[in-house]
Amino acid sequence: MTERLHAGGHPATGPLLLRQFRHQNKLFLRNPFSAFFSLAFPLMFLLLFGSLNGSQRIPELGGIRYAQFLVPGLLAFAVISTCYTGLATSVPMNRDLGVLKRIRGTPLPAWIYVAARILSSVWFSLVSAVIMIGAGVLLFHVRIIWRMLPAAALTLLLGAACFCALGLAVAALIPNGEAAPVVANFTFLPIAFVSSLFYPMVGAPAWLNTVADVFPVKHFALALEDTFNPLVVGSGFRWGHLGMLVLWGAIGAVVAVRRFQWEPRTDRPGGQRPRVSRAWKASA
Amino acid sequence: MAAIRVAGLRKRYGDLEAVAGVSFEVAAGECFALLGPNGAGKTTTVEILEGYRERSGGEVEVLGFDPQHGERDFRERIGIVLQSAGVDRELTVEEIVALFGGYYPHPRDAGEVIDLVGLGEKRAARIKTLSGGQLRRLDLALGIVGDPDLLFLDEPTTGFDPSARRHAWELVDSLRDLGKTILLTTHYMDEAQSLADRVAIIAAGRIVAQGSPESLGGRDVAEAVISFRLPDGATLADLPGDLPAGIQRDEDRVLLRTSAPTSAVHTLTGWALARGEELEALAVTRPSLEDVYLQLTGSAERPAEVVHD
Numbered sequence: 001m002t003e004r005l006h007a008g009g010h011p012a013t014g015p016l017l018l019r020q021f022r023h024q025n026k027l028f029l030r031n032p033f034s035a036f037f038s039l040a041f042p043l044m045f046l047l048l049f050g051s052l053n054g055s056q057r058i059p060e061l062g063g064i065r066y067a068q069f070l071v072p073g074l075l076a077f078a079v080i081s082t083c084y085t086g087l088a089t090s091v092p093m094n095r096d097l098g099v100l101k102r103i104r105g106t107p108l109p110a111w112i113y114v115a116a117r118i119l120s121s122v123w124f125s126l127v128s129a130v131i132m133i134g135a136g137v138l139l140f141h142v143r144i145i146w147r148m149l150p151a152a153a154l155t156l157l158l159g160a161a162c163f164c165a166l167g168l169a170v171a172a173l174i175p176n177g178e179a180a181p182v183v184a185n186f187t188f189l190p191i192a193f194v195s196s197l198f199y200p201m202v203g204a205p206a207w208l209n210t211v212a213d214v215f216p217v218k219h220f221a222l223a224l225e226d227t228f229n230p231l232v233v234g235s236g237f238r239w240g241h242l243g244m245l246v247l248w249g250a251i252g253a254v255v256a257v258r259r260f261q262w263e264p265r266t267d268r269p270g271g272q273r274p275r276v277s278r279a280w281k282a283s284a
Numbered sequence: 285m286a287a288i289r290v291a292g293l294r295k296r297y298g299d300l301e302a303v304a305g306v307s308f309e310v311a312a313g314e315c316f317a318l319l320g321p322n323g324a325g326k327t328t329t330v331e332i333l334e335g336y337r338e339r340s341g342g343e344v345e346v347l348g349f350d351p352q353h354g355e356r357d358f359r360e361r362i363g364i365v366l367q368s369a370g371v372d373r374e375l376t377v378e379e380i381v382a383l384f385g386g387y388y389p390h391p392r393d394a395g396e397v398i399d400l401v402g403l404g405e406k407r408a409a410r411i412k413t414l415s416g417g418q419l420r421r422l423d424l425a426l427g428i429v430g431d432p433d434l435l436f437l438d439e440p441t442t443g444f445d446p447s448a449r450r451h452a453w454e455l456v457d458s459l460r461d462l463g464k465t466i467l468l469t470t471h472y473m474d475e476a477q478s479l480a481d482r483v484a485i486i487a488a489g490r491i492v493a494q495g496s497p498e499s500l501g502g503r504d505v506a507e508a509v510i511s512f513r514l515p516d517g518a519t520l521a522d523l524p525g526d527l528p529a530g531i532q533r534d535e536d537r538v539l540l541r542t543s544a545p546t547s548a549v550h551t552l553t554g555w556a557l558a559r560g561e562e563l564e565a566l567a568v569t570r571p572s573l574e575d576v577y578l579q580l581t582g583s584a585e586r587p588a589e590v591v592h593d
Binding site: 106 | 334335336356359360362364366368369370371372374375379383384387388389426430
C-alpha cells in the first residue's frame with residue numbers, strides 16, 4: 001500500500017490517473033450503447049458502403065477509389081461519435097444521477113477525473129482507427145500511405161482532443177440528462193451529412209459548403225481524408241484544417257472549464273446554478 | 285476538542301433564506317443528529333459542512349478546515365453518504381469499493397468494508413442488480429472505505445427493512461466506538477434516539493431545540509401522564525383523595541398528570557388492590573421524542589423575511 005503514497009501523503013498522481021483511466025475504459029466497454037455507437041456503428045457503415053461502392057472511382061478527387069476516401073471519412077465519424085457524442089451524452093447523465101456529485105465529495109482531484117474521461121475517449125478513438133483501417137485494408141484493399149501516417153496520427157489526436165473539449169462544453173451547457181442525446185445528435189448529425197464524411201462535397205451548392213466550413217467536422221474529415229489520398233504529395237499535414245480544430249477545441253475547453261457542473265441542475269431551492277467553491281475550481 | 289463548529293450559519297438562495305442562523309458544535313467522537321422536516325435546511329446545512337455549498341454568512345470549521353476551500357487534505361478525512369448519489373451501474377460492488385478506496389491515503393480493505401455493510405454475498409454482482417436497500421448499504425461502504433475521521437450520513441437508512449436498519453445502526457455504533465465523529469440527518473425519531481449522543485431539531489432554517497435525546501425539549505423533566513380504565517361501577521369520586529389534582533376523563537379512560545408519578549401510582553394501585561380490582565390499561569408515559577419533535581417543528585413558522593441584494 002505504501003508505494004501508492006508520496007511525500008504529501010496523497011495517493012500518487014500517476015497510478016491514480018491510470019486507475020481512473022482503466023475504470024473509464026471498463027465502463028465504456030460494459031455500456032452496450034457507447035461501444036456500439038463508437039465501434040460497431042462506423043464499422044457497419046464501412047461494410048455497407050464499402051461493399052456497395054468500394055471499388056468505384058471518384059472523378060472529383062482525381063479518380064481515387066471510394067474505399068480510399070471512405071475509411072478516413074468514417075474514421076472521423078467514429079472519433080466524433082466517441083469523443084463528442086459520447087461525452088456530451090454520458091456526462092450530463094452521470095451528473096443527473098449524482099455520480100459526479102459523489103466523486104466531488106472524495107479526495108480524487110477533479111482534473112484527474114476529467115482527464116481520465118478524455119484519455120479514455122481518445123484511447124477508443126485510436127482503437128477505432130485500428131479497427132477501421134484494418135478492416136479497410138483487409139476487405140477493401142485500402143492502401144496505407146506510410147509517408148503521411150504521422151500527419152494522420154496528429155490529425156486524429158487533434159481531432160479527438162477538439163471533439164472531447166466540445167463534448168464537455170456541450171455537456172456543461174445541456175440542462176439535463178434527458179436532453180443530452182437529443183442535443184448531442186442534433187448538433188452533430190446535420191453537420192455530418194454536409195461535411196464530406198460519407199461522400200465528397202465537391203459539386204454541392206456553394207452556400208452549403210460555406211456553412212460546413214464554419215464548423216470543425218469538415219476540417220477534421222478533409223485533413224484525415226487527405227492523408228489517405230494517394231494523389232496528395234508531401235507529408236500530408238493540412239495546417240489550415242488543423243488550425244480550425246485547435247481553434248474550436250480552445251473554444252470548447254474555455255466553455256467547459258468555466259461552466260462545468262458537478263451537480264444536477266434541479267437539485268436546489270430556487271433552481272439556481274450552484275456556486276462551486278473557488279478553491280474547488282482551483283484544485284480542478 | 286470540537287470536530288465541527290458552526291456559528292451563525294446562513295445560506296440564502298435568492299430571496300429564500302434556507303438556513304437562518306444555525307449554531308452548534310459536535311465534539312470529536314460524538315454522534316450528532318440533525319432532525320427536521322423536509323425543507324427545514326438540514327441538508328443545506330450538511331452540504332455546507334461537506335464543502336458542496338458556499339455559505340452566505342457565519343462561521344464554519346470542520347476538523348480545523350474551512351470546508352468551502354475544499355482542500356484535498358480535508359476531503360481525505362471525511363466520508364460522505366449523500367441522500368441520493370448515483371454510481372456507475374455497470375461496475376461490481378467490489379470494483380467500485382476498491383476504486384474509491386484508492387482515492388484515500390489509508391483506505392480500509394475493500395472486502396472487509398463490503399462484509400461490514402452486509403453486502404458480502406453481492407461482492408461480485410453488478411450494481412444495477414442491487415435492490416434499493418442494498419444500494420444504500422453500498423453508499424455506506426463508499427462513505428467509510430477511506431477510513432474517515434468524520435462521517436456525514438444524510439438519511440442513511442431510508443428504504444431499509446427493519447433488520448437492515450438494525451444492522452446499519454450497529455455499524456454506526458461500531459464506527460463511533462472506533463472514535464469516529466458522526467453527523468447524521470434523519471426523519472426517524474427512533475434512529476436519532478438509538479444512535480445520537482445529542483440531537484438538534486431544525487425547522488425553517490433554525491435550530492429550535494438541542495440536547496440529548498432523553499432531555500430534548502425538557503421531556504425528561506416534563507410531567508408524566510398516568511392513564512387507566514376505571515373499574516366497573518367506580519366513578520371519579522371513588523378515587524382516593526390524596527391523588528394529585530388535575531384528573532381528566534377521556535372517554536372510558538382516566539388521565540392523571542403529575543411530576544411525581546411514583547407516589548401517584550403507589551396510591552392508585554393500593555386503592556385498586558384494596559378494592560380487589562384490576563386497573564386495566566394502566567400506563568405511565570412521558571412525551572416521546574416524536575411528541576417533542578412534532579410540537580417544536582409544528583409551531584415554528586418560516587420567517588417571511590425578504591432579502592434585498
